[in-house]
Amino acid sequence: RKEVEQDPGPFNVPEGATVAFNCTYSNSASQSFFWYRQDCRKEPKLLMSVYSSGNEDGRFTAQLNRASQYISLLIRDSKLSDSATYLCAVGLYNFNKFYFGSGTKLNVKP
Amino acid sequence: DTEVTQTPKHLVMGMTNKKSLKCEQHMGHRAMYWYKQKAKKPPELMFVYSYEKLSINESVPSRFSPECPNSSLLNLHLHALQPEDSALYLCASSRSEGTGNQPQHFGDGTRLSIL
Numbered sequence: 001r002k003e004v005e006q007d008p009g010p011f012n013v014p015e016g017a018t019v020a021f022n023c024t025y026s027n028s029a030s031q032s033f034f035w036y037r038q039d040c041r042k043e044p045k046l047l048m049s050v051y052s053s054g055n056e057d058g059r060f061t062a063q064l065n066r067a068s069q070y071i072s073l074l075i076r077d078s079k080l081s082d083s084a085t086y087l088c089a090v091g092l093y094n095f096n097k098f099y100f101g102s103g104t105k106l107n108v109k110p
Numbered sequence: 111d112t113e114v115t116q117t118p119k120h121l122v123m124g125m126t127n128k129k130s131l132k133c134e135q136h137m138g139h140r141a142m143y144w145y146k147q148k149a150k151k152p153p154e155l156m157f158v159y160s161y162e163k164l165s166i167n168e169s170v171p172s173r174f175s176p177e178c179p180n181s182s183l184l185n186l187h188l189h190a191l192q193p194e195d196s197a198l199y200l201c202a203s204s205r206s207e208g209t210g211n212q213p214q215h216f217g218d219g220t221r222l223s224i225l
Contacts, residue, residue: 004152034213043200043216044153087152089214098143098214100152 006101023088032091114217133201142184
């Protein structure tokens with residue numbers, strides 16, 4: 001079983017739409033959670049950390065559900081520039097165990 | 111602009127060559143990482159260097175060897191690589207390791223091709 005799993009998509013949405021991604025993790029001892037954005041042939045860029053109480057940054061909202069072992073990312077009012085692959089990442093206390101999901105591809109269309 | 115600098119951006123080498131990838135971070139971070147990413151796959155952690163201690167992913171072959179000259183530099187030495195080692199090699203750093211809430215910041219990556 002993979003440590004971190006994501007729906008690969010693609011999610012094709014019109015501009016202005018709201019879209020949500022989930023990411024499940026298998027190790028209940030996981031302690032840190034992040035969302036990254038990766039454009040084609042570029043490095044991952046940190047989008048936001050995910051905190052236990054949930055957190056929001058502009059149009060982006062991240063949630064953590066420890067009981068069900070998943071994190072989510074909600075994007076409101078999608079822009080064309082949001083088109084990218086969104087990777088979730090999960091870390092354990094010992095950071096030589098840090099896992100990325102395979103990513104969810106988002107295409108925002110005019 | 112990224113504050114983690116990787117050189118070279120692209121590297122083509124034969125299977126008998128020896129080369130090094132360089133990574134420098136300018137943020138005063140205490141932990142640095144090397145990842146390998148194949149196309150359409152997630153980054154896979156290879157090495158962590160934190161507080162002068164190296165942690166190795168046991169699945170990484172010995173033809174990859176990291177070197178940490180100081181706390182802001184983490185090099186990756188390559189020797190006798192195989193075609194399947196062709197990938198994007200990403201360096202990252204974080205403020206510290208093990209605190210559970212420190213994100214990693216990535217360099218642009220080195221795109222490596224093995225002939």
